Amino acid sequence: MSTELKEKPKIQPKVERPKLHKVILLNDDYTPRHFVVRVLQAVFRIGEETASRIMYVAHTRGACVVSVYPRDIAESKATEATDLAKGAGHPLQFTTEPEE
Numbered sequence: 001m002s003t004e005l006k007e008k009p010k011i012q013p014k015v016e017r018p019k020l021h022k023v024i025l026l027n028d029d030y031t032p033r034h035f036v037v038r039v040l041q042a043v044f045r046i047g048e049e050t051a052s053r054i055m056y057v058a059h060t061r062g063a064c065v066v067s068v069y070p071r072d073i074a075e076s077k078a079t080e081a082t083d084l085a086k087g088a089g090h091p092l093q094f095t096t097e098p099e100e
């Protein structure tokens with residue numbers, strides 16, 4: 001009988017990390033810029049300078065990624081921000097999509 005030590009095959013459990021989802025701010029022609037900045041600050045807990053930069057990118061390019069989160073958090077933040085704007089009579093929209 002061989003006493004040779006055989007290396008055990010390493011079993012790697014295949015656990016896929018759930019994809020993060022992007023929250024995307026969409027531009028529109030009506031929502032005042034300062035309101036967009038305020039919503040970003042309130043819902044995404046970011047400073048005025050960062051919020052202004054994100055708002056300006058969406059304003060000039062049509063859309064801007066605000067942040068990434070696990071799917072349920074991304075969706076609830078997008079809904080919260082869109083509803084906040086709707087409640088104030090603005091058409092501001094946020095969407096989500098999975099990261100590549």
Ligand code: TYC
Binds near residue numbers: 030032
């Ligand atoms: N385009 C808007 C305006 O000129 C401002 C705005 C910026 C609206 C970014 C939405 O995601 C947005 N008043």
